[in-house]
Amino acid sequence: MGPVTGIEHNDDGKLDKSSSALPPRKQIANPVVYKLVRVEGDGRLVPATDDEVMEVEGFLECDNSEMRVVADNGQSLECISIERSSSGKLRLECSEGTAEADLGKLNSKLQYIEQILQKVKHEEKLRLSCGASQFSADKLPVMDGKIQADPPDQEIQSVATSLNCTHSNQSGSFDQCSRPSEGAVESGSSAPAVYSKLKRDFSMFGGEICLDKLSIRELHELFKVTFGRETTVKDKQWLKRRIAMSLTNSCDVSATTFIVKDNKIVRKHEDSSENENAEASISLENMPAEEDVNFKDSSAAEDSGFEDNLVVPETRLGNHNMEHKSGSEDHQTEQRAAKRIRKPTKRYIEELSENESREHQPRLLGSNKNIGIGYTKPARNASSEMRTSITRLDTLGGSCIQIPCVSRVRRSCPRRNMTSLMTFLQTGMVEAEKLANRVLGEHGLHGSNSDNKSPDKILKLTSTPGKFHQPSAPEPGKELSPVKCTIELQQELKPKKTDPSSGTSDDDITTVPTAKGGMRRKHHRAWTLVEVMKLVEGVSQCGAGRWSEIKRLSFSSYSYRTSVDLKDKWRNLLKASYAPADDGMNSRKHGTIPIPESILARVRELAEMNLQVPPNLSSSKLTAGNVVVDRSGLL
DNA sequence: CTTAGGG
DNA sequence: CCCTAAG
Known part of the structure; x- marks a missing residue:
């Protein structure tokens, strides 16, 4: 509901109470030390300011005598079954682990x-x-x-x-x-x-x-x-x-x-x-x-x-x-x-929403509305998020809000962090969803909530309250996963199937909202082996330099790979193929995915070809077909 | 818009 | 990846 009519003050929501230092007696009685902290949006705990402490002080004082009892009991009793995480606003820090958990729960409650x-x-x-x-x-x-x-x-x-x-x-x-x-x-x-x-x-x-x-x-x-x-x-x-x-x-x-x-x-x-x-x-x-x-x-x-x-x-x-x-x-x-009470929450939410809204909203609106819905399902683990989403609802008013949450979540997780398992699941889920959506229509309206739901579910299950990284459905989630094989296969399949319409969906995933002038593009997508192979194949067919062509032929499904990207990648491949000659091993740099020698070899060949052929290719596009044939024969 | 090259 | 220059 809206504004808090009756409440006088408000902590911003973030503030939490707990306190330790303030009331002396409490400390004495209570083994558990509480600290008043503010929980930032990202989950960090920031020491409360004096003002904040003041606000909460009263509680502390009152509690003194009983706090201890509570703590003891709480620990032994298991205070709360409900697990809403404190993600959002308040959080108690306790010196004692058990107490801490309980307190956190209590706070959230x-x-x-x-x-x-x-x-x-x-x-x-x-x-x-x-x-x-x-x-x-x-x-x-x-x-x-x-x-x-x-x-x-x-x-x-x-x-x-x-x-x-x-x-x-x-x-x-x-x-x-x-x-x-x-x-x-x-x-x-x-x-x-x-x-x-x-x-x-x-x-x-x-x-x-x-x-x-x-x-x-x-x-x-x-x-x-x-x-x-x-x-x-x-x-x-x-x-x-x-x-x-x-x-x-x-x-x-x-x-x-x-x-x-x-x-x-x-x-x-x-x-x-x-x-x-x-x-x-x-x-x-x-x-x-x-x-x-x-x-x-x-x-x-x-x-x-x-x-x-x-x-x-x-x-x-x-x-x-x-x-x-x-x-x-x-x-x-x-x-x-x-x-x-709530006010804080609201504010907090608003802030969050604002931050995220810049980047996410556009995208969300366009492509994934459903996701938000999916979140609606409450998951205890995801409680923090849930909360957020909910709050958002309140703030924005309406279902719309939920979406933001989702987006936000996505955002928080750059994508890769999720475990391989997650990735895997996601990939599958996402693709399925995408397909479904596409089939339904690219409008972006996807009529199917169900699609969203499933992903959400997964996310919830997988994700932990803390930060939430979710690869998220929206993303193509193609290559990120460590598990190459499966992913790759999926990716390949996916592109073909989705290619026609995929562009849109992919865009969502990949595009960068760039609000002001800041963010330009996506969060770097690692090149998957599949992509590299496609690239090589494309180069072999179209010839190096005809990136736009290759893009159309082989990367139509990957909206996030631009012709420039292909060119850059190719450049890197050439460098790789030549320079290190091979460590003897297939693997390349630590971070990058290992590129099979076979591919490198092929890259080399193509490179050589290009050196020789360029004139031919450049001569005319029409000849391209012929050229291709020739090359294939050579190769 | 597509390439090519530098950062 | 991003940005820019050049065609």
Whole structure:
């Protein structure tokens, strides 16, 4: 959803929290050291600035006491099953490996949760503005307009689900926790089960309503109780919102599971006020109810598809819960929810999209739209990407966004990095896709999503969250792979089949977007043996120097090889054939592919031929045919 | 536009 | 590979 209405600040999204140094006590208690870092688009972690730290500080402080618990538990418990990678924005760095992973998960979850919350909030606001407020009045008091609930939305459900999911992880303890008064909480929901659950969760808000009546001083107290720290903020709205958030979070936390935590929370609430207590209990209740089921659902949802933002939110929720569990208290969660939330993500996304859009979009639009779609399928491993893509969707609005993501991915991976296996798969897949596309039509519209899908899938499977290199379908993926034979065969076949139309598709792959004046061409494509052979053959047939002709005859399929390229390559071949004479070995330079002696020999012959023949050839094109014959005979 | 050659 | 000059 769009902009974050309720959220005040925003971290840019990239920021992450974690922290180590800031709160002294935390360090003491917690064996794990957290560091606040910003995750750059490329995945690098950059130390957070003071400002950023400040933003997050609150969380840290609050967490101090519990963080440790979380960490411990988290490690042993396995905080999150959901694996959304932190690729995007936030990431926790931990000194401890295990903790690290968990934390990362938690963070990602938090992010999702935040997003959801924002979304909900946003919706609520809208609703309120529309006059829907009545709705919330009784059942769900509107906290700040934040979340209330209109359960009808799937989003809410998803949220609930996610919450439950979290619980499920730690299910054992949960059950014990309690679900005392589900009925009471539910108050009047005629909605479906899920819905009702939500309501329950939100019932907490009921307490919130009271917030409105509270004086600032009272709010401060409440704040203190809730977050364990005092606040000097005089903004009533802010306080209310904050508290509301914390409450919401607390619910999650309870869900998360730790009894201990629950206890803590409960205590707090008790101290603070009746309302809070009620909420806490409620939240607990809610969570436990659907634990397992929810969890599964959420995961399923992810897998099923990201089309809806909702899905993402779910995931996030899960993460969020995890975090709570990990150690963050209400207030932590709250802060995140309030601050981090989506905005950052959006920005982040936008930035990314911009960068990529320059180069990728043009290409994508023209040739591969499908790819984007394919991504939609969520893969856990690819979570980071997924996220990105999703985000993009939000930003751009619409399916279009997805495409960019894909392109982006492609971009990131120059192509070759993928393992040979990948290449192999890709080649096959890509070609198949291309063929299909071509058959369908070159328009670039490819009607077949399926084509895209498969590649995407592969990519997802293969690729790891981190950086993602994907050779990507769009690319011809011909020669890159180390495995020459297979690839070569494919390549050869492919060109012939696709030749006619291939030009277009190839272009996509190869062309260089060159936005400004910068990038000129593609990312150097290594010459494959097949290509070299073709070149030699072409030269033998057409004669050296008639590159355009050779290009047409032998390289029509390879759009990325221009006549100039052929010429250059030939030049290199000549050099190679002559100079090193042969190492004795077929292989040539390290990086370059080994050129079989036979080919070199042939190149030499042709070279000699050219020396002799040139006059003849040059004499006339018409004679070319004759010339060719002669040559062949000579050879 | 195609070649040829230098970077 | 890229760029440019020359035809």
